[in-house]
Amino acid sequence: AQSVAQPEDQVNVAEGNPLTVKCTYSVSGNPYLFWYVQYPNRGLQFLLKYITGDNLVKGSYGFEAEFNKSQTSFHLKKPSALVSDSALYFCAVRDMYNREGSQGNLIFGKGTKLSVKP
Amino acid sequence: DGGITQSPKYLFRKEGQNVTLSCEQNLNHDAMYWYRQDPGQGLRLIYYSQIVNDFQKGDIAEGYSVSREKKESFPLTVTSAQKNPTAFYLCASRPGPQGGEQFFGPGTRLTVL
Numbered sequence: 001a002q003s004v005a006q007p008e009d010q011v012n013v014a015e016g017n018p019l020t021v022k023c024t025y026s027v028s029g030n031p032y033l034f035w036y037v038q039y040p041n042r043g044l045q046f047l048l049k050y051i052t053g054d055n056l057v058k059g060s061y062g063f064e065a066e067f068n069k070s071q072t073s074f075h076l077k078k079p080s081a082l083v084s085d086s087a088l089y090f091c092a093v094r095d096m097y098n099r100e101g102s103q104g105n106l107i108f109g110k111g112t113k114l115s116v117k118p
Numbered sequence: 119d120g121g122i123t124q125s126p127k128y129l130f131r132k133e134g135q136n137v138t139l140s141c142e143q144n145l146n147h148d149a150m151y152w153y154r155q156d157p158g159q160g161l162r163l164i165y166y167s168q169i170v171n172d173f174q175k176g177d178i179a180e181g182y183s184v185s186r187e188k189k190e191s192f193p194l195t196v197t198s199a200q201k202n203p204t205a206f207y208l209c210a211s212r213p214g215p216q217g218g219e220q221f222f223g224p225g226t227r228l229t230v231l
Binding site for chain 1: 122124149151158159160161163166168176206208210212218219220221222223224225227
């Protein structure tokens with residue numbers, strides 16, 4: 001079965017330190033992977049995606065993610081965390097089964113709450 | 119959130135009532151989606167529509183209904199058959215190509231009194 005796992009419910013980081021939010025996936029074939037951020041009582045904002053090419057993907061707000069095929073991981077990273085980065089982060093993978101017109105559907109992880117302290 | 123609007127932002131419903139959540143997009147996207155978000159459970163897909171006048175059930179469609187009469191509109195009705203409707207509802211859209219990301223609206227928080 002296709003799935004996305006975010007093993008940490010919460011990540012705590014001091015401002016200025018590097019941050020990593022972990023994501024692993026299970027799909028057949030080559031995955032399309034996405035990261036989104038959600039601030040309280042708001043919709044999800046797209047950060048970055050990996051479809052093909054360079055394993056290191058750069059996105060919005062200084063975030064980047066590294067695709068690792070052998071470890072089936074797509075961890076989100078930022079060299080220096082800001083207090084304003086505190087939010088809920090979701091990893092997602094494209095549904096590859098293509099059942100009943102599901103092309104383009106996304107399967108989401110349960111989210112990781114990032115807390116950045118001053 | 120730009121380009122996708124959801125209304126109302128907050129909605130209160132008495133048990134036994136049907137309510138309709140609005141979702142409109144001006145991005146000319148073909149596909150539209152409805153998700154439900156509960157604390158600690160991530161996003162769960164309710165219904166999706168790849169083109170006008172066509173839609174499919176997602177993972178948790180029971181107690182919900184949708185229509186797609188216009189490309190820009192995808193309203194969701196929460197019926198009285200939905201036993202636990204209190205949640206945050208998110209609408210999203212995606213342009214035609216299959217590999218693209220989805221764009222989300224600001225959400226509607228539904229509370230059953």
